[in-house]
Amino acid sequence: MSPPAARRALVVGTGLIGGSIGRALRRSGWHVTGRDADESRVRRALELGAIDASGDGLDAALVVVATPAGQAAAVACHVLAEEGRNPDVVVTDVSGVKVPVVEAVRDPRFVGGHPMAGSEQSGIDGADPDLFVGATWVLTPTVETDAAAYTLVSTVVTELGAEVVALSPTDHDRLVAVVSHVPHLVAATLMNAAAEGAEADGALLRLAAGGFRDMTRVAAGQPTIWPDICAENADAIVAGLDRLLVDLGELRDKVARADRSGLLEVLGRASTARRELPSRATRPDRLAELRAPIPDREGMLAEFTGLAGDLGVNIYDLTIAHSAEGPRGVLTLLVASEDAARLRKAIEERGHSCTVIELS
C-alpha cells in the first residue's frame, strides 16, 4: 500500500541540500522520489536512503527544486507545466537569491524558499537530515501566492525542524547581501591576502589562530555557486560592499590618527551587538494565537506575512480557514506571546479585527 499522494514529494536535484531534504522528509514519513540531471547522483541518493525511488513523481503533492540556483526558475516552470502532473502540486525551491526566481515563475502554486543552513560538505554524500534543525528557512510569498500552498510549505519546513521567516523576495535579497553574500566575499578576500602573505613568509599561516579560522571558514565552500549569486543579487551586493568600503576606510583613518576613543566606540558597539546576536532560532516557551477575519482575496497572505516581517515578529504557524458563506476567511497566526500585542495593534491599524488567545 503506497502512502497517500498528500505525503508524496519529489526532490529535483539530489545534491547536498536536496539529499538532506530527502532524508529529513523520509524521516517525517514522506515518500520521496528524486531526479537529477546526473543519473549517478540519483543512484547514490537511492543507495544512501535519501530518496525512496527515482522518477518524475507526477502525483507528488510537493516538489522541492534543489538544483543549482541558475536552473531553479526553469526547472520550477517545467515542473508546473509538466504533462500528467498533479494540478494541485505545490512547488518550492532553495536558491539563495529570490527575486529572479520568484519573478520568473510567477505561479500561485510556487513559494520561493531559502534554507539558511550551510555545510562545509558538498554533494549527496554529505546529506544530513538534521541540517535544518534550528535553522532559519526564509519563505517569500507574494501577492500571487496561494495561501494553501504557503501553508503546506511552511508546515513542511517546520516538520524539518527549521523556523520559518516570511519576507518579500526583495527584502530577502537585500538582507542576505548584508549577512551572507558580502561576508562571504570578505572571507574569501582575507583568505587570499593571507595565502599570498604565506608565500613570502612561511610562518604566517602558523599564526592563523581560531579567530582567523572562524572568519574564513565559509570561504572553503564550493566556489562555483558564487558567480550565479553575484550576478543575481548584484545590486544589493555592490551596495553592501560600497557601505563596507566606506566603513573600513573610516576605521583605517581612526587607526592612522590613533583615535583611541573612536576605535573604542566602534569595537565596543560591535562587541555589544555580537553578544546580543540571537543564537539559533528556537521556539519560544510561550505562544499566542492571533485570529483575524479577513477578506479572502489575493494578496492577503503576503500582506500579513509582510506586516509581521516588518515588525520583526516571527510567525510559527499560519492557516487560513475559508468560509463556506462568502469571500471571507479566518487567518490564524501563531507567534511568541511577547510579540502578540504589537502584531495585533498593526493588524487593527489596517482595519481588521483581531483577537489574541494565549496558549499555555
Add this chain to the structure above:
Amino acid sequence: MSPPAARRALVVGTGLIGGSIGRALRRSGWHVTGRDADESRVRRALELGAIDASGDGLDAALVVVATPAGQAAAVACHVLAEEGRNPDVVVTDVSGVKVPVVEAVRDPRFVGGHPMAGSEQSGIDGADPDLFVGATWVLTPTVETDAAAYTLVSTVVTELGAEVVALSPTDHDRLVAVVSHVPHLVAATLMNAAAEGAEADGALLRLAAGGFRDMTRVAAGQPTIWPDICAENADAIVAGLDRLLVDLGELRDKVARADRSGLLEVLGRASTARRELPSRATRPDRLAELRAPIPDREGMLAEFTGLAGDLGVNIYDLTIAHSAEGPRGVLTLLVASEDAARLRKAIEERGHSCTVIELS
C-alpha cells in the same frame, strides 16, 4: 619543603591569560606566586587555584607578565630591576604587539611572547589550563636575548602544550596584522553594519546563520584591548587595511560588471587556500636533530631562529651547550624530519658546519 627556585614562577596580572598560565604551570608542578594591581583579582586567583600564593615572588626563576599590553613593558622593566630579585630571573610577556615591548625592555633576560589562544571568556573566572594546548605561541628573541633565557621560556611554553614559533618582533607584528588585527577590525565592521540594518528591519538578524556567526565571533571580545593594539601596531594594520580596501574594491567591480570568470577565480583560490589551511599545530611524527658548532656570541640565537622562521621551519626545541674551552658552543635544534635538509643547507650557506640526526 618548598620546591627549588628553578620551578618557582611569578605571574603578574591574574586575568584570563595570567590565570590560565598559572593553572597550567601549577599542573606541571610549578609553584606559582601571583600579583595584580587589583587585589581582589589575586584573591580570586587564589580561591580558584590559579596561584599558590600572592606576593612578589622574588626568588622566581620565571616571571610571566600578563598585564594589559600598555603596561607590559613598564612592568617587565620594573621586575628586572626590582630590589632583591633573583638576578638570573627570566621574564616573558604575553602582549599581542611585540616591537614596542621588546624595544622598551632590551634586556638579555627578557623574551617577548605571544600565546595565540583566545577565548570569548574574560577575567580570571574563565581561566583554563588547557587554553594553550595545540596553540601557537610566538617567541621573539633578538640579538640581545640570552640563549639560556630563550631555552627556558621555550621549554615552559612546550610544557603548557603550545607549539613555539620563533620570529623577529617586526615579523611577528606584520604577520599578526594580517591574520588577527585586520580580521578583527573587519569582523567588528560587519557586525556593526548588520546591527544597524537590524534597526531598520527586525528580520535581519534572524537571517544571520552559521557563516555570519563564525565571521563575527571575535568581535564579541573585550573591546578595551584594541585601542592599545591599534596604537602599537598602527603601521602594519593601516597597511593591511589599505591592501584589503584595494582587494575589496576590485572584487566590488567584478560583481558590478558581472565578471563571472574573475569572481570564480577569486573564490576558487580562496576555497583551495582555506581547505589547505593547517589545523591546530601538532608535533610531526618524525623529528630530526640538527647540531651546529657556532661562535658563542651575542645574536647567534636570533640568527638561527630567524633563519628557520624565514624558511617556514618550526623549531620544536633549541639548546645551546657552551664549551668550557673557549667562545664556542653547540647549537641543537629539533625540527620535523622533512624540514631538516633545507634548514641544514641554509645553515651551511652561512658558513657553519651542521650534522643531522634522524630520531626514530
